Amino acid sequence: MIYSARHAIGKPVRGQALVAHDGFSARYDLDRARGVFSRATHKLAGQSYAGRILVLDTAKGGVASAWMLHEMAARGVVPLALVLNSVNPILVQGAAFGNVTMLVGFDGDITAKVPHGATVELDPAARTLRVL
Amino acid sequence: MKLNDLERSMLAGEHGAAAKRALEHQIKVGEFFGAADFVPVTQAHVMADTESLGEPGIAWLEALGREQGRVRVPTITDPRGTDFAKTSVLGHPPRIVDLERRVIEAFQKLGVLMTDTCINYQTIQAPARGESVAFGDTGVVIYANSVCGARSNYEGGPSAVAAGLTGRTPRYGFHLDQHRRATVKVRTEFVPKTLNEWGALGGLIGRLAGNYWAVPYIEGLERVPTSDELKHFGAAMASFGSIAMFHLAGVTPEAVEPKLAVAHRVGQADVAALQASYAPQGEIDVVVFSAPQLSLYELRELAAMCDGRRFTKPLLAVTSPQIKPDADRFGLTKRIEDAGGHVLAGMCFYQSYAREIAEANGWKRLATNSAKLVNILGGYGYVPLLASMEHCVEAAEKGRL
Numbered sequence: 001m002i003y004s005a006r007h008a009i010g011k012p013v014r015g016q017a018l019v020a021h022d023g024f025s026a027r028y029d030l031d032r033a034r035g036v037f038s039r040a041t042h043k044l045a046g047q048s049y050a051g052r053i054l055v056l057d058t059a060k061g062g063v064a065s066a067w068m069l070h071e072m073a074a075r076g077v078v079p080l081a082l083v084l085n086s087v088n089p090i091l092v093q094g095a096a097f098g099n100v101t102m103l104v105g106f107d108g109d110i111t112a113k114v115p116h117g118a119t120v121e122l123d124p125a126a127r128t129l130r131v132l
Numbered sequence: 133m134k135l136n137d138l139e140r141s142m143l144a145g146e147h148g149a150a151a152k153r154a155l156e157h158q159i160k161v162g163e164f165f166g167a168a169d170f171v172p173v174t175q176a177h178v179m180a181d182t183e184s185l186g187e188p189g190i191a192w193l194e195a196l197g198r199e200q201g202r203v204r205v206p207t208i209t210d211p212r213g214t215d216f217a218k219t220s221v222l223g224h225p226p227r228i229v230d231l232e233r234r235v236i237e238a239f240q241k242l243g244v245l246m247t248d249t250c251i252n253y254q255t256i257q258a259p260a261r262g263e264s265v266a267f268g269d270t271g272v273v274i275y276a277n278s279v280c281g282a283r284s285n286y287e288g289g290p291s292a293v294a295a296g297l298t299g300r301t302p303r304y305g306f307h308l309d310q311h312r313r314a315t316v317k318v319r320t321e322f323v324p325k326t327l328n329e330w331g332a333l334g335g336l337i338g339r340l341a342g343n344y345w346a347v348p349y350i351e352g353l354e355r356v357p358t359s360d361e362l363k364h365f366g367a368a369m370a371s372f373g374s375i376a377m378f379h380l381a382g383v384t385p386e387a388v389e390p391k392l393a394v395a396h397r398v399g400q401a402d403v404a405a406l407q408a409s410y411a412p413q414g415e416i417d418v419v420v421f422s423a424p425q426l427s428l429y430e431l432r433e434l435a436a437m438c439d440g441r442r443f444t445k446p447l448l449a450v451t452s453p454q455i456k457p458d459a460d461r462f463g464l465t466k467r468i469e470d471a472g473g474h475v476l477a478g479m480c481f482y483q484s485y486a487r488e489i490a491e492a493n494g495w496k497r498l499a500t501n502s503a504k505l506v507n508i509l510g511g512y513g514y515v516p517l518l519a520s521m522e523h524c525v526e527a528a529e530k531g532r533l
Contacts (some may be wrong), residue, residue: 009164023374027184027482028511039511058343060374061508062270064184064483066288071186088344088374089161089305093288096160 001131003106003113005083008124009092010101014132015080018052019116020044021109024082024091025061026068035077053081053122055114059088066090069098081122083129085110103129133162133302134169142298150201150242154294161291162302171283171303174259176203176266176296177252178244179210180289181483182231189289190234196293197241207296208247208256209239210269211425211450211480218476221448223492228485244296248478249452250424253280254359256454261385264307266295270374271367271424271504273306277377279362281385283307286344286376305344306376314349314379314390316341322400323354326520327364327430330357331503332403334365338373340396349379349390356383360427367424368503410506411517412533417495419528421521422450422481423505430521431459431475435467437525443472446493447528453478473528481505486512499524499533 020043031038035050072078081101095102121130145152261281268287276282285305295301324330341348369375379387456477459465465475499517506516527533
């Protein structure tokens with residue numbers, strides 16, 4: 001299946017999807033030293049995000065993610081890409097600054113369409129997500 | 133994006149490598165959102181605690197200085213990651229202090245004014261209606277849009293630095309009229325009395341509204357809130373819902389009752405339920421008043437509550453570097469510290485290595501009157517408790533809430 005996004009940034013990537021209908025904030029949700037979701041109430045709590053394609057609902061929280069994605073990328077403990085139904089400017093600024101691939105805005109809820117654990121391929125130039 | 137002559141010359145490197153790099157970053161973001169062009173800004177406000185930047189972010193700032201970067205508009209800073217006068221209270225090791233010193237030096241080379249405040253609308257200069265700015269703290273942005281009628285998106289640190297260096301920002305989001313209209317109507321049947329209740333109500337509305345592009349129109353508040361009440365209300369709404377603007381009838385300059393049915397009703401029970409969703413009572417390790425930094429009036433209220441008490445648990449009250457000298461001058465700091473508390477300045481608790489603070493001091497159960505703070509600290513391993521300032525002060529004395 002191929003899904004089209006309205007907005008995209010970054011380079012093409014392929015990887016395993018971590019999927020949840022929940023938000024994303026690098027400061028609020030992550031233990032960045034260990035590379036896991038640390039907020040106990042997050043639907044991905046305890047799971048490692050490093051090298052995974054996160055398929056989530058929307059951006060949450062404050063402005064720190066704009067710096068943090070860059071810092072996480074420099075250490076190599078960073079999601080491979082972010083796929084979201086909607087986004088705030090912070091995650092876009094962070095993705096631009098940290099060179100993290102991002103696709104945003106689909107017809108329908110993308111978290112209901114991509115199976116958790118599936119291998120997916122993102123092509124930002126074409127603004128597409130393909131479930132392999 | 134359509135560029136004018138100045139922007140084209142920046143992109144060509146005629147204003148230095150730093151301005152070129154900044155504009156390139158802004159174009160990436162602007163094109164993502166389909167911005168047609170840039171809008172000039174009158175001021176920029178940068179969130180840049182070193183926990184967020186890490187070594188790579190600091191190196192980026194230092195490189196901008198080596199490239200002769202210099203801000204074109206007044207550019208100020210959000211709280212730092214420590215209070216240099218209180219590092220022993222916080223348990224900050226020299227490594228953290230050194231990082232902070234490096235960042236300050238890097239910013240100063242760029243011409244940034246180290247205001248270190250998240251309440252610049254109370255302490256530095258509130259923007260006017262229609263003024264386009266590039267503010268980099270969610271609480272600051274929501275206040276500027278909703279109370280002042282100014283125009284700002286959330287500008288994360290790199291983008292706010294870029295806006296300072298170029299004097300502009302991509303014209304998208306809350307710089308455009310069509311994104312500033314109310315999208316959802318909320319009726320509140322409860323008028324908060326305390327700041328924690330204002331924060332809890334804001335947090336609830338933030339959750340209900342849902343995401344950055346939602347603009348809740350709020351009706352039912354029977355009086356005009358104070359600046360401090362709006363501060364907690366907006367900061368929590370932004371924190372819980374990533375909301376950048378609300379319309380409050382009679383307060384927001386652009387508020388016009390929308391032709392929308394009431395989508396959500398919130399009452400006292402909802403506010404109480406949100407507060408109860410955090411640890412409602414029990415032993416505490418520390419009391420923190422922060423997020424946002426305290427105004428002079430909040431410190432005045434706190435000092436009165438501290439009179440005659442002797443705390444058995446640490447109590448931290450965090451304010452801005454602009455307010456701290458007045459608090460000292462008026463004797464407020466002494467009254468709080470005579471009870472065993474600490475008044476800190478220029479930092480904010482969650483932006484100051486909260487995880488490391490917890491580990492250094494053995495703090496886990498944290499009482500506060502800030503809904504924003506309890507929303508953030510769960511991810512840092514704390515068990516936060518949300519209560520009124522009065523109950524938090526009592527908890528610092530008795531050791532339990």
